[in-house]
Amino acid sequence: MSWLKKKSVLIPLDFSELxxxxxxxxxxxxxxxxxxxxxxxxxxxxxxxPAAMWNTLDDEQRKQxxxxxxxxxxxxMGYKEVxxxxxxGDPSTEIIDCAKEIDSDLIVMPSHGRKGVSRFLLGSxxxxxxxxxxCPVLILK
Amino acid sequence: MKLLQKFNxxxxxxxLLLVLIPQIALAQDEAGSGGGIEGIFQNIVNVLNLLIYxxxxxxxxxxxxxxxxxxxxxxxxxxxKFINVRGFKHAIDVVRGKYDDxxxxxxxxxxxxxxxxxxxTVGIGNIxxxxxxxxxxxxxxxFWMTVAGFFGMSSKFAECTLGQKFRIIKPDGTVGGGxxxxxxxxxxxxxxxxxxxxxxxxxxxSCAIAAMGAGNMFQANQAYAxxxxxxxxxxNLDWLFGIILVAIVGLVILGGIERIGSVAGVLVPAMAxxxxxxxxxxxxxxxxxxxxxxxxxxGSAFNPQAVAGGAIGAIIIGFQRAVxxxxxxxGSAAIAHSAARTDEPVRxxxxxxxxxxxxxxxxxxxxALVIVLTGVYADPTSAELDGxxxxxxxxxxxxxxxxxxxxxxxxxxxxxxxxxWSYYGQLAWxxxxxxRTVNVYKVLFLTCGFIGTIINLDLxxxxxxxxxxxxxxxxxxxxxxxxxxxxxxxxxxxxxxxxGEMLAEIExxxxxxxx
Numbered sequence: 001m002s003w004l005k006k007k008s009v010l011i012p013l014d015f016s017e018l019x020x021x022x023x024x025x026x027x028x029x030x031x032x033x034x035x036x037x038x039x040x041x042x043x044x045x046x047x048x049x050p051a052a053m054w055n056t057l058d059d060e061q062r063k064q065x066x067x068x069x070x071x072x073x074x075x076x077m078g079y080k081e082v083x084x085x086x087x088x089g090d091p092s093t094e095i096i097d098c099a100k101e102i103d104s105d106l107i108v109m110p111s112h113g114r115k116g117v118s119r120f121l122l123g124s125x126x127x128x129x130x131x132x133x134x135c136p137v138l139i140l141k
Numbered sequence: 142m143k144l145l146q147k148f149n150x151x152x153x154x155x156x157l158l159l160v161l162i163p164q165i166a167l168a169q170d171e172a173g174s175g176g177g178i179e180g181i182f183q184n185i186v187n188v189l190n191l192l193i194y195x196x197x198x199x200x201x202x203x204x205x206x207x208x209x210x211x212x213x214x215x216x217x218x219x220x221x222k223f224i225n226v227r228g229f230k231h232a233i234d235v236v237r238g239k240y241d242d243x244x245x246x247x248x249x250x251x252x253x254x255x256x257x258x259x260x261x262t263v264g265i266g267n268i269x270x271x272x273x274x275x276x277x278x279x280x281x282x283x284f285w286m287t288v289a290g291f292f293g294m295s296s297k298f299a300e301c302t303l304g305q306k307f308r309i310i311k312p313d314g315t316v317g318g319g320x321x322x323x324x325x326x327x328x329x330x331x332x333x334x335x336x337x338x339x340x341x342x343x344x345x346x347s348c349a350i351a352a353m354g355a356g357n358m359f360q361a362n363q364a365y366a367x368x369x370x371x372x373x374x375x376x377n378l379d380w381l382f383g384i385i386l387v388a389i390v391g392l393v394i395l396g397g398i399e400r401i402g403s404v405a406g407v408l409v410p411a412m413a414x415x416x417x418x419x420x421x422x423x424x425x426x427x428x429x430x431x432x433x434x435x436x437x438x439x440g441s442a443f444n445p446q447a448v449a450g451g452a453i454g455a456i457i458i459g460f461q462r463a464v465x466x467x468x469x470x471x472g473s474a475a476i477a478h479s480a481a482r483t484d485e486p487v488r489x490x491x492x493x494x495x496x497x498x499x500x501x502x503x504x505x506x507x508x509a510l511v512i513v514l515t516g517v518y519a520d521p522t523s524a525e526l527d528g529x530x531x532x533x534x535x536x537x538x539x540x541x542x543x544x545x546x547x548x549x550x551x552x553x554x555x556x557x558x559x560x561x562w563s564y565y566g567q568l569a570w571x572x573x574x575x576x577r578t579v580n581v582y583k584v585l586f587l588t589c590g591f592i593g594t595i596i597n598l599d600l601x602x603x604x605x606x607x608x609x610x611x612x613x614x615x616x617x618x619x620x621x622x623x624x625x626x627x628x629x630x631x632x633x634x635x636x637x638x639x640x641g642e643m644l645a646e647i648e649x650x651x652x653x654x655x656x
Binding site: 015057 | 248249253254256257260261312313314315316393394397403477480481560561563564567576577579
C-alpha cells in the first residue's frame with residue numbers, strides 16, 4: 001500500500017467534533033505525522049464587535065490564540081508533530097490557497113451535511129473545496 | 142490574482158444591491174402607496190399585532206406585551222431589592238476603572254463595554270422617539286418614559302449579569318455572549334435544557350428580524366426625516382438618500398472599511414455632548430418656564446387630555462417608547478456587555494444599569510423638556526410635524542440653525558446604531574444558520590434599511606415596535622427563570638463589596654505591575 005502514501009495531507013478544522021474526527025483517517029495516508037497540515041479559517045470581526053470597536057484584539061492576536069489553542073488540543077489528542085495553520089477570510093478560498101501553497105496531495109474533510117436554508121443559500125464549504133481544489137479531496141461521510 | 146478574487150468577493154454583493162435597489166423603488170412607485178412594499182409590510186404587521194399585541198382588559202386595555210415589560214421591570218426591581226438605586230454609585234466607580242483587573246478574561250474594559258452598548262441604544266430614537274411619544278401620548282408620556290427607564294435599569298442589570306455569567310470565550314479570544322447563550326446554557330444548568338434551547342432559537346429569530354426594524358428601518362426613516370428637513374433637495378429623492386445611507390453602512394459591514402465605523406464612533410459621543418449642551422441652552426433661555434413645564438409633564442401623566450385611553454394610554458406609549466430607546470428587557474445590550482474584561486458577572490450587570498439612566502432618564506428627558514418648553518407640539522399650525530421634524534422645529538424656535546445639527550447628529554446616530562444592530566442581527570442569524578451565510582443577512586439588512594427610507598413613518602414604527610417588543614418574550618421569560626441565580630450572585634457580591642475585600646484584592650494585584 002505504500003504507493004498510496006502521500007507526502008502532504010491538508011485537514012480543515014472548524015472546532016467541530018466531526019472535523020477532529022477527520023484527522024485519524026487522514027493519518028493513514030501519510031508516512032509521518034509531520035505530513036499532516038491542519039488549517040482553521042477565522043472570519044473577520046464585525047466592526048461593531050466591542051473588541052473591534054476599541055481595537056483591543058487584532059487579527060494577528062486572534063490567529064496566535066487559535067494557534068496556541070489548537071497546538072494544545074491536538075497535543076492532548078496525541079498529534080504532537082502536525083503542522084498548524086490559521087488563516088483569515090472565506091473558508092473555501094483560504095483552504096484552496098493553503099493547499100496550493102503547501103503543495104498538498106490530498107484534502108480530507110467531513111461533509112457536515114448542512115441542511116435547509118444555509119445549504120440552499122451557499123452550499124457547503126466541502127462542495128466548494130471539491131470544485132476548486134488543485135488536488136484530490138476525500139469527503140468523509 | 143488573489144487580490145482580485147478577494148476584491149470581487151467583497152464587492153459583487155454591493156454591486157448587486159445597487160442594481161436591484163432602484164428596481165425595487167420603481168416597483169414601489171408603480172404599485173402606489175396602497176400596495177407593493179407597504180402592502181406587504183402592513184400584512185406582516187397585522188399578523189404580528191394579532192399574536193403579541195392583543196389587549197388585556199378590553200378596547201382600552203393594556204397590550205399584553207407592554208404589560209409583560211412593565212411586569213419585568215417591577216419584578217426585577219423588587220427581586221434585586223432596588224439594585225437600580227443601591228448599585229448606582231458602585232456602577233460609576235466601576236466605570237471609572239477603580240475595579241479593572243487586566244488579568245481577567247474578556248476583550249474590553251467596563252467603560253469600553255458600556256460605550257459599545259450605548260452606541261447601539263443612543264440613536265435617533267432619543268431625538269425622534271420622544272417627539273413621537275409626546276405627539277401620541279401628550280407630555281405625560283415623557284413622565285412614563287422616565288418611570289420605565291427607572292424600572293428598566295433593573296431588567297438591564299439582570300440580563301447583562303446573565304450575559305456575563307453564561308458567556309463563552311472562543312479559541313480566538315473573542316467572547317460569545319448574550320441571550321442566546323444564557324437562554325440555552327443558563328437554563329440547561331438548572332435542568333431546563335429543552336426549554337432553553339427553544340427559547341434561544343425563538344430569541345434568535347426575533348432578534349434577526351427586530352434588527353431590521355428598530356435598529357435599521359426606523360433609524361433610516363428618521364435620519365431621512367431629519368436631513369430632508371434642512372435639505373429640501375432630498376424631498377422627492379428619498380430613494381437617493383436611501384442609497385447613500387445604505388452604501389455607507391454597507392461599506393462598513395460588508396466592505397470591512399472600519400475607518401468609517403471608527404469615525405462615527407468618535408463623532409457620536411461628540412454629537413451627544415453638543416446635543417446635551419443645546420438642550421441645556423434652551424432650558425436656560427426658558428429658565429423661568431421650567432417649573433411650569435415639569436408641572437405639565439407630571440400633571441398630564443395622570444390626567445392627559447385628548448389622549449386615546451387616558452392615563453393608561455399615556456403609560457402604554459411611554460413604556461413602549463422608553464423600551465424602544467433603551468432596550469431594557471430586550472436583551473440586545475447583554476451581547477456587548479458580555480465582552481467586558483471581568484470575572485465578576487454582577488459587576489458588569491451593575492455597569493449596565495447606567496444605560497437606561499443615561500439613555501432614557503437623562504437624554505430623553507432633555508428632549509422632552511425642550512419640546513414642552515418651546516410649546517411647538519401644542520401649536521395647531523405644526524400639527525403635522527412628528528418625530529425628528531417635531532424635535533427640530535422645537536429647537537428652531539430658540540436656536541435658528543439647530544435643525545442642521547439635528548440633521549448631522551441624526552444621520553450619524555442612525556449610522557452607528559445601524560452598524561451595531563447589524564452586528565446583533567448577524568449574531569442571531571449565525572446562531573440559526575451558521576457563520577458562513579452572514580453575508581446573506583447583511584444584504585437583507587441593507588435592503589430593509591433602504592425600504593425604511595422610502596416608506597412612511599407610521600408603518601415603519603408599527604413594524605419596528607412589534608418585532609422589537611417580541612424579543613422580550615423569550616428573553617424576559619428566561620430571565621425570570623434564572624432570576625434565582627442572579628439574586629444569589631448579587632447577594633454574595635454585595636457582601637464581599639461591603640466588607641471591603643474587593644478593593645483590597647485589586648490593590649494586591651496591582652502591586653507587581655507598579656514594581
